Amino acid sequence: MTVSRSAPDDRSIEMGAGISEKTVAETAEERISYLRAGHTLRSWFFTTDHKRIALLYLVSVTFFFFIGGAAAALMRADLLTPEGDLLSNEGYNRAFTLHGVIMVWFFLIPSIPNVFGNFLLPLMIGARDLAFPRLNLISWYVYMVGGLFTVFILITGGVDTGWTFYTPLSSMFANGNVVLAATAIFVVGFSSIMTGLNFIVTVHTLRAPGMTWGRLPLFVWSHYATSIILVLATPVLTISLVLIAAERLFGIGIFDPALGGDPLLYQHLFWFYSHPAVYIMVLPALGVTSELVAAAARKPVFGYWFVAASSIAIALVGFLVWGHHMFVSGQSMYASAVFSFLSLVVAVPSGIKVYNWTATLYKGHISLDPPFLFAMGFIGLFVVGGLTGLILAMLAVDVHVHDTYFVVAHFHYIMVGGTVSAFFGALHYWWPKITGRRYSIVWGSLSAVFIFLGFNLTFFPQFLLGYLGMPRRYHVYDPGFQVLHVLSSAGATILGVAYLLPFAYLFYSLRNGEPAGPNPWGATGLEWTVASPPPKHNFETIPVVTRPPYDYEIEQESDAG
Amino acid sequence: MLGMYLFLASEVLLFGGLFAGALTYRILYPEAVVAASARLHVWIGAANTALLLTSSLLVALAVQAADRGLRRPAAALLSGAAGLGFGFLVLKAVEYTKEIHQGLLPGFGGRFDFSSPVEQLFMNLYLVGTGLHAAHMTVGIAILAGLAWRIGRRSLPLPERAVTVAVCGLYWHLVDIVWVFLYPVLYLAR
């Protein structure tokens, strides 16, 4: 009996009631893990199982992470010397553009939602799959089509406008594959919208009986908030790209001052999407961290409702701050003041989360496993990134540091120090669930530490560089800056190696790791009640939820670990 | 249904970006915009509006019929709506041709006839806006026609699958609403 239906009106209670009547053969078949249920290529590439789709995404985002990382390596190598002698001017411009485009749209945005959201959302709410499993598969294909466009661009000479495509540079002056790049991103945007749509409908309609909103894991709340942004913000990006392509192909002139057009209009449209987009990148990571902290402390997250509401608040207020990218753009002084104030407001919910995680640890039973080490690294780096964001929101200071390495450091602290660390944390936490294997705790801990140290060495000097006046997107610079650049490149080398480490020991664990039971970390959450790896249809019978989330035994005295 | 509403929300944001651009130019260059708008064919646009509103009525009736399991009326109403939509596109094509010959739109090697570059900008926005709308309409017509076909051949049982008709009807209504905003913003700027 298949439960993968696309009609969202079916109520989960009905599905739950019908499912317990099964044949013995069906039950036995159902216990086969999703990994074993079908070995053909067809069973993987035409799957509608959310868990297999998550793995498809895992492979693809890793692939793009490497390409984006290779671009970064080239850049850092070039920046070792002030003369810009490794890459030509155009070559460097292409490198940073490709690095930005690939990392933003093909790695960061899909990473946690499409790998871990896809895998875990149904399990966490007690469903057998997402609301629209075929749409889920289509979203992966759409993503891959966009990705193929991008690879094609790589091969045919690249694009050199920066990932921001500012007009009139991109619409009238740039050589290179601007229209192709716009198309690639246009296509992958649809993948985002489909995913967001799927998640929202799933959370509304497929929760198991008793899984009220107040019992949802915070991971689900943060993905719900992310999905709101995915659905509402991405189309504005779509129209911005359509307009750039139209201007380039047909000369429509909407951003051309000679025709009465306004280049600033592009910036407003672009940042109206791209600021919420950065919350798409960080909200899932915040959700992951809530899970990791609760599991490590064996304690409910402090202030559950505040943390849940803060995700929604970040999503909504995040739509109101785009102008903080435009303080020196020629925007009115009054608009800038409003955007600055709102940017300070949007920091408050993030602060609440951090304080709440700290309070969660108080009187907990904390285990320093790799997931928790990654979570601590996340908190440290995210806080630095967030607070430097406050510095950037300070108008008079931003006038000085806008478009310098200060900004570059800020967003890498959040996106790489934050989201990528959370991605690795999630990988290390749910690896046993996804693969059924345990990995070496020693190696896991080592990579968490090296990633943290390597990251700080790479990016902290960039704050100093920025304040000293080194602009962004430069590869020729004042020799006085060289020491800081060398430090940064050295850090990048360490970071690169540290990112490669998990490949080694995680792959190794696939064959040689100890088999994991259903709940190796002793955590709460419906995903830990099924086998590792989970059976194809997740649950034999749909669970009925009666306890609060993070239902650790609070009255436990001292500790049997 | 929820899924369709979410998708429609995203479409609203898509066209919203375009409207934001149009609003910007209306505020920056009021005279040029009014002058350009006056050269559009108000009556063709009005006829199109009538066609589209009627087709939405037919779709709404079709949804009701589907709920009651009335196969033939539902299919007929949907075909009618698709037909009216097709009529809209035909009128639009006629309109575009006229505008090309008047030198307002690019094409056929004709020369432009503008008294100011902002007018050209307005016409470009008009082209992108109505073009994007027409693309959505084409998809909508295909969906309605396809639905009518499946209902006629009984591969879409009614009233069990009436929700499919309702969901597609929602899409059509959105395309209609977008036009209801496009028309005054473009044709009636005074």
Add this chain to the structure above:
Amino acid sequence: MSGVIDLWPGRASVHAAQVDTLLSGFTALIIALSVPVFALIVVFAVRYRRGKPADRTHPMNRNVWLEVSWAVVPFLLIIGFFVWSLMLFVDLHRPPADAVQIDVVAKRWMWKFQHPGGQREIDELHVPVGTAVKLVMTSQDVIHSLFIPALRVKQDVLPGRYTTLWFTADRAGRYALACAEFCGTDHSTMRGTFVALSKADFARWLAESDTDMTLAAAGAEIFRSRGCSGCHGPAATVHAPPLEGLYGKPVPLQGGEVATADDQYIRDSILLPQSQIAAGYPPIMPTFRNILDEEQVAKLLAYIKSLATESPKEPR
């Protein structure tokens, strides 16, 4: 502070020192807000390690007052800095009326500066110390951004528009100047030098620089040679708005609105004449978009400004 690694670039103005102070204060605040959190995390991770006996009675899972206070209190402290920062920012947008104006044209990939006396520089900007200087800037192609780190100022430079930036340098020296908005292939090399000179040295520099004529005089030349005087001059047969006494005054437009004849208005009138038609005049002015470049427009502007104190001739 200098040495192997500097923390600040040079400080060439009072504003720069104020920005540095603001940043130092704010950094102190955010360190005070975050270091305790880091410390607590580490302390808790150690003290409440699993398996370690500790007092875990009455762990709390929610406390609304605590939540509200640690949301609101830091926010209020931050708002204090917001206000300070806003004041400095507003200051940057209010150039004094007697500032010396220097015209700037950015193009891929160089900076062109024109002093009022006609001196021109490329990629180097000389200014006198202790004098308010206002830069009126436009771009010939894409968006650029003029950045002078030692002054802590930056302003995007747009095509089709004027943007302004003002400062008062208070310490002589040579400082860096750079383009801070990605503008294409040679963006990394679109840099220059900002030279602040004592008033005496600056006067000497002005005198020694090559100049044909002042900007306004050059503008008058263009006004005649390009035929502007044909319609706007005294012997014109065409009904065209008089330009004497025009600059800075309100101009009633055809649609009933009233515009102000500032730099942007005059520039648009030359390059996009159909966009704002003065009331009572026929819309027959041709555009000079492909005929004049930005520097010539700047000179015409200087000329028209020089007419601001004359009285309009009889309207025809």
